[in-house]
Amino acid sequence: MELDKLDAQTFSNLIGDLGFSLLPPTHPGSPGYSGLLVAIRKRPTGEHFDPQTLILPLYDGEEITWRRLSMLTPASEVEHICPGRLILADRLGKRLEFFTFGGTLKVITEPDAVLCAITSPAPILELVEEQETVADWLAAEAEAIWARTRSKWGIQDDEFERRLAQTSPLSLYTSTLHSVLSHWKQGPGLEQTHALLGEALAKERHWLKNQGLWPTTPLTVEQLLAPDL
Numbered sequence: 729m730e731l732d733k734l735d736a737q738t739f740s741n742l743i744g745d746l747g748f749s750l751l752p753p754t755h756p757g758s759p760g761y762s763g764l765l766v767a768i769r770k771r772p773t774g775e776h777f778d779p780q781t782l783i784l785p786l787y788d789g790e791e792i793t794w795r796r797l798s799m800l801t802p803a804s805e806v807e808h809i810c811p812g813r814l815i816l817a818d819r820l821g822k823r824l825e826f827f828t829f830g831g832t833l834k835v836i837t838e839p840d841a842v843l844c845a846i847t848s849p850a851p852i853l854e855l856v857e858e859q860e861t862v863a864d865w866l867a868a869e870a871e872a873i874w875a876r877t878r879s880k881w882g883i884q885d886d887e888f889e890r891r892l893a894q895t896s897p898l899s900l901y902t903s904t905l906h907s908v909l910s911h912w913k914q915g916p917g918l919e920q921t922h923a924l925l926g927e928a929l930a931k932e933r934h935w936l937k938n939q940g941l942w943p944t945t946p947l948t949v950e951q952l953l954a955p956d957l
Contacts, residue, residue: 745776747776750852751765758851765844767779767843770839770841777822780819782796782815784809784810790890802835805836806835807832809828811828811897813826828853828897829898830896831897832846833846848897851863853866865922873950903949906947908929909926909933912926
């Protein structure tokens with residue numbers, strides 16, 4: 729979806745009366761989706777999940793801040809999303825979580841709604857409570873790998889955050905997949921569930937290679953985000 733051509737009418741045609749909608753994945757085997765549309769409405773319908781706030785990390789070129797977008801506190805028209813979790817919350821306290829490798833947020837502010845479109849060249853993962861899906865497993869592995877890499881930056885924690893935010897989503901995604909698959913080995917002692925999850929990511933790597941999106945010499949996250957000497 730081309731964000732520069734997105735207007736309120738097109739957004740409405742895509743999302744209808746829903747509070748949020750996930751855009752189709754780039755291919756059937758993808759662990760995530762190509763985009764996420766969120767409609768924060770002044771008057772909730774009460775017939776489905778009605779987001780009241782969208783919580784996400786944004787980067788303005790210098791600082792990373794967690795923002796809580798709502799009817800009262802909309803964002804600028806276009807924002808840079810940092811890698812990490814996105815949270816939708818409604819008036820009843822229910823929360824839905826998603827995970828990105830970075831992306832772009834476009835906001836259309838209307839009198840009765842704040843319309844948010846999130847897109848990324850890397851899959852946007854939908855996280856499901858108490859289930860071990862490919863998306864949940866990949867998000868958990870990504871967070872663990874990023875945390876280990878962050879620890880190598882020592883007191884330069886803010887610098888790591890900026891490096892993470894400045895890394896292209898597709899580069900971070902392929903490096904994360906490479907790191908996960910480098911540590912994942914299928915063996916007789918491996919649980920069947922983890923074996924199937926690993927196979928799904930291996931197929932995703934194969935698809936990226938066929939599309940010319942996999943680096944000739946892939947880097948692990950540790951290499952991609954290594955601290956400056």
